[in-house]
Amino acid sequence: DVKLVESGGGLVKPGGSLKLSCAASGFTFSSYTMSWVRQTPEKRLEWVATISSGGSYTYYPDSVKGRFTISRDNAKNTLYLQMSSLKSEDTAMYYCTRDDYDEGRGHYYAMDYWGQGTSVTVSS
Amino acid sequence: DIQMTQSPASLSVSVGETVTITCRASENIYSNLAWYQQKQGKSPQLLVYAATNLADGVPSRFSGSGSGTQYSLKINSLQSEDFGSYYCQHFWGTPWTFGGGTKLEIK
Numbered sequence: 001d002v003k004l005v006e007s008g009g010g011l012v013k014p015g016g017s018l019k020l021s022c023a024a025s026g027f028t029f030s031s032y033t034m035s036w037v038r039q040t041p042e043k044r045l046e047w048v049a050t051i052s053s054g055g056s057y058t059y060y061p062d063s064v065k066g067r068f069t070i071s072r073d074n075a076k077n078t079l080y081l082q083m084s085s086l087k088s089e090d091t092a093m094y095y096c097t098r099d100d101y102d103e104g105r106g107h108y109y110a111m112d113y114w115g116q117g118t119s120v121t122v123s124s
Numbered sequence: 125d126i127q128m129t130q131s132p133a134s135l136s137v138s139v140g141e142t143v144t145i146t147c148r149a150s151e152n153i154y155s156n157l158a159w160y161q162q163k164q165g166k167s168p169q170l171l172v173y174a175a176t177n178l179a180d181g182v183p184s185r186f187s188g189s190g191s192g193t194q195y196s197l198k199i200n201s202l203q204s205e206d207f208g209s210y211y212c213q214h215f216w217g218t219p220w221t222f223g224g225g226t227k228l229e230i231k
Contacts, residue, residue: 044222044224044225045211045213045222046221047213047218047220047221047222050218059218062219095167108215108220109156109158109173109215110158110174110213111160112170112173113170114167114169
């Protein structure tokens, strides 16, 4: 079974940094594009970052570009999200997702598996 | 950025009823749309991809339809396990945005 387990969340002050991890199992991690999605306290879902299967390509929305860095270690089957210059609006539950991506067509279809999430609170 | 507008925001229904949730994109997304279900306290789960294709293991009472800017998720004969929140998400160019969600509650 596909399993994604996030960790690393917590309480951090504005301007601070935090690194999230996502341990993957039950599938060939190195073959899949992976993403982070967050859910705000108001229950709004926001795509945060995506990384290609080999790690060469990364994508971010403007809201986190330059502050967040997605990376992966395929040898350890682990996905990361380094967050810096954190703001109160970054407060959310952060989910790791496996992506349904057709490399041949360069086409994304969905986020087909989600972890249970790790909570990040940015507050002084 | 493409805006995704879901309606209704909430819906109170009885077991056995049929419901339709709609998602409108601010521009043509060429059926690059997914639907997710989220139960209370759980993470979202994929229901439908490419607007009309059911994900593995999703019951056939769920169906997706639409094209262009207008999409729908229909649930026939609601079961108790179907209550929760539903979200649409487009995949037509980044940023991949989500709809605001529809909360399905028991009447």
